[in-house]
Amino acid sequence: MARNEERRAALADAGLRVLAREGARGLTHRAVDAEAGAPRGTASNYFTSREALVDGLVARIGERLTPDPAVHARLASRAPSRELFADYLRDIVQRLLADRDVTLALLELRLEAARRPSVAESLGGWMRAGFAGDVAFNEGAGLPGGRTEIALFHYAVDGLILDRLTVSIDPAISIDDVIDELVDRLLPR
Numbered sequence: 001m002a003r004n005e006e007r008r009a010a011l012a013d014a015g016l017r018v019l020a021r022e023g024a025r026g027l028t029h030r031a032v033d034a035e036a037g038a039p040r041g042t043a044s045n046y047f048t049s050r051e052a053l054v055d056g057l058v059a060r061i062g063e064r065l066t067p068d069p070a071v072h073a074r075l076a077s078r079a080p081s082r083e084l085f086a087d088y089l090r091d092i093v094q095r096l097l098a099d100r101d102v103t104l105a106l107l108e109l110r111l112e113a114a115r116r117p118s119v120a121e122s123l124g125g126w127m128r129a130g131f132a133g134d135v136a137f138n139e140g141a142g143l144p145g146g147r148t149e150i151a152l153f154h155y156a157v158d159g160l161i162l163d164r165l166t167v168s169i170d171p172a173i174s175i176d177d178v179i180d181e182l183v184d185r186l187l188p189r
Contacts, residue, residue: 008046011036012060015043015053020104024112024119029053051118057105058126064102065095080142086183088143089153093175096161104165145187152186 014036019027032043032053047053071091078084096103113120131154135147145153160178163169 007042008056009060009063011038011043011046012056013064014038015047015057016060016064016105017101019057019108020101024108027053051122054109054112054119055122058109058122061102061106061109062126062130064099065106067091067095076141080144082144082183082187082189085138085143085145085187086179089157089179089183090176093157093160093179096157097164097175100165103161107162107165149186149188153182156182156186 011032015027015032018031018035022031027050029043029047029050030040032038032047033040036042043053047056075084075087075091078087109119109123113123131150134154135150138145138150160175164171164175
């Protein structure tokens with residue numbers, strides 16, 4: 001079987017589904033092969049170790065959660081404001097909730113990072129780079145809030161996503177209302 005990026009992506013997607021459904025303990029090369037409907041040994045040909053598999057999943061999460069350029073172009077055409085900041089935040093939350101398997105897999109990897117230094121290294125670098133990119137984007141776009149506010153929003157969104165993907169403390173509350181309240185309380189005027 002020829003190595004190709006489509007096959008690698010399909011295997012990584014299968015790995016994300018396994019991770020979301022079974023947790024980190026269920027993530028094996030054999031489970032990825034079965035989920036992908038691939039012959040035994042295929043995943044290990046593309047990801048030669050568990051660390052390589054995790055690295056591949058982290059990269060695939062990044063690809064699948066990448067913002068839609070059309071959405072960001074539309075947002076970027078607006079004048080910087082608190083409302084625009086809230087709309088960028090809505091886009092992030094929408095992407096995380098729209099791809100449940102990817103987001104659950106990301107949460108599983110974050111938990112696994114607490115127990116395995118190799119996972120912490122792979123995931124931590126990716127997350128810190130994303131955070132630095134968010135801070136730089138915010139500054140470049142002229143949006144309100146700095147490094148501290150961006151960190152606070154990450155912490156808040158993590159909790160919101162965990163709440164919506166697991167057992168919600170208040171499933172009736174509107175996500176838009178939560179975002180508006182977060183912006184109102186966390187962004188300086």
